[in-house]
Amino acid sequence: MGETDVLGSHTVSEAEIVAFARKYDPQPFHTDPEAARATIFGGLIASGWHTCAIMMRLSVEAMQREQAVGTGSPGVDSCRWLKPVRPGDTLTLRREILETWPSRFKPHGFVRSRAEMLNQHGEIVLSLVGVGMFRRRAEETA
């Protein structure tokens, strides 16, 4: 427990921010760089759901490297969008394992973890606590 890992990075482009937002979160500060200037953000920012989706992508890539097999998720306990994500920002995923417990359904187990996305200035832009379900490794269920 308390183990913290840095799991990967992604640089967010303006085109990517606008494409995601046009499809899923078409508010002017996510889709229109001009209109975004007049908002409290002073420019285009990524949808918070887009930041979550990028976090998930980095998590899945890490699972693949670790040969961990995810088997679903009951949900998220809390999610805070702490700072705006802007075009060109490089986001790095940091994960801390908070708790693990076996499922009644073998061979699955649960992991509660805190995921933080940091920008290139070291600021936490997203902090999320969620639960994932995983296939337990043979040595854990023996």
Place this chain on the structure above:
Amino acid sequence: MGETDVLGSHTVSEAEIVAFARKYDPQPFHTDPEAARATIFGGLIASGWHTCAIMMRLSVEAMQREQAVGTGSPGVDSCRWLKPVRPGDTLTLRREILETWPSRFKPHGFVRSRAEMLNQHGEIVLSLVGVGMFRRRAEETA
């Protein structure tokens, strides 16, 4: 408070599930109908983040109809993916306002609401409590 509204519907296609997942959540039960059959889900299911993104889209469309101006969000208090979302499912967004309060920064205000996505069988597939920031209408700040 306690006001509940039905805000819109969306039918989720297999192509859409796979496209989202390839980009943001490339686990086999989200990207590969064949491989998904061997998982505990018994077939392809949407990424939970995709369901959240569709919920956001329906929320933004409702805001546009209501001429409500969203000005950001601090985050989500809890999010539960209660049932799998499968290709062809029609999801309907139901929203209940839980709490509202003014921001220190006029003319903004906060709304805490529960969003539920129901499938065509009336089952709740997603239940989420989140906070949104909005521009208060003139009559509310007068």
